[in-house]
Amino acid sequence: MKRVLTGIKPTAENLHLGNYFGSIKYMLEFQQSGEYDNFMFLANMHTLTQLHNSEDIKKNTLNLIRTYLASGLDPQKTTIFNPAKIPAHAQLNWVLSCVTNIGYMKRMHAYKDALAKNTEENITVGTFCYPILMAADIILYDVDYVPVGKDQKQHVEYARDIAARFNNIFKPDFFKLPNPWIQQSLATIPGIDGRKMSKSYNNYIGLFDDDKTIFKKTRAIPTASIPVQEPKNPDECNVYNILKLFLSDDEDKNIREGYEKGGLSFKEVKDLLYEKLVEFIGPIRYKSSEISDEEILNILDQGTNKAAEISSKKMLEINRLVGFDF
Structure with missing residues (x-):
């Protein structure tokens, strides 16, 4: 083995x-x-x-x-x-x-x-x-x-x-x-500023962050000044680069289409990222309290x-x- x-x-x-x-x-x-x-x-x-x-x-x-x-x-x-x-x-x-x-x-x-x-x-x-x-x-x-x-x-x-x-x-x-x-x-x-996620850069999302902290950090991620209806490159958006870690293949396909066709706002993507982070971090936070x-x-x-x-x-x-x- x-x-x-x-x-x-x-x-x-x-x-x-x-x-x-x-x-x-x-x-x-x-x-x-x-x-x-x-x-x-x-x-x-x-x-x-x-x-x-x-x-x-x-x-x-x-x-x-x-x-x-x-x-x-x-x-x-x-x-x-x-x-x-x-x-x-x-x-x-x-x-x-x-x-x-x-x-x-x-x-x-x-x-x-x-x-x-x-x-x-x-x-x-x-x-x-x-x-x-x-x-x-x-x-x-x-x-x-x-x-x-x-x-x-x-x-x-x-x-x-x-x-x-x-x-x-x-x-x-x-x-x-x-x-x-x-x-x-x-x-x-990537961290919330696009650089490698690191405590030294203070650009991290912690595995024990509470929901309020997670919300503030997702809202702090910089985005480009592109109108909602305009097409966007998802790979150039740091919200997407973090979000894709939590997406299924079908979810990823739909999100990418929303970026590339236009009509998907950065606020919508940040809202989804917040939901995914709470869903992911919540159980880890709870289980850790029992150990x-x-x-x-x-x-x-x-x-x-x-x-x-x-x-x-x-x-x-x-x-x-x-x-x-x-």
Whole structure:
């Protein structure tokens, strides 16, 4: 059975539509197929590069898992675990750091972005090196596929390259080389301003937004100054670009015809988007309120124990290969 692994950083208290369609939806599809061995890890060690408040990290972590569970993730079908409690992640991170060149790491997009916003002296070592930790998170589990957004593809490519370098030095084909799994139609989820949906841009629709907030956000989406009767290109309208995520094929066909023939107002489309969002977000919001912290912690303990058993065996082999097993 092919293995799928994804990770998400608990950097914010609540997730948004971009997180759902860029990550959660993937995991639900893999889970529902019954064809994959599914793993989801909390990238909380990665969170430490951005957030230095322990209570916020704990709170965000609980809310993150709660959101996944409320969205339909089944802990009996998907292993949810905490790598910070599994020593093999940090141990392999060190081993991989010793076979990865600085010049190679400097080509990482995330490092370049950090450098563009700050001086090198003010960038933490963790920010510079976290792609190596991510590689460790992935290759410890002999993963076949890593569901990612288009902008995260490089992380998986780095994991492949680092794993291949280890294999070349110590043992051919020891680490399985993971593949990114990108559904192009959902590679980048637009925010209400047309840019990628992100908390940092404050252009998101949250999975716990109340109905009033959802209404205000849908009304805030900019539209072109085109008369109602004039034909319009739906693909150039950000209201449609968000709405189409929730439309059936027949609904999508009718909406596109309304745009292209003219006569469909932006207000009508915003009204429909509001209805679809309330219909989608409401059940997630309700289900999440019924999931206790204790239930989440029990699920996390069980998943972490399972992941630790797999990764510790792999780490024993790694220690033997590099000469740490005496």
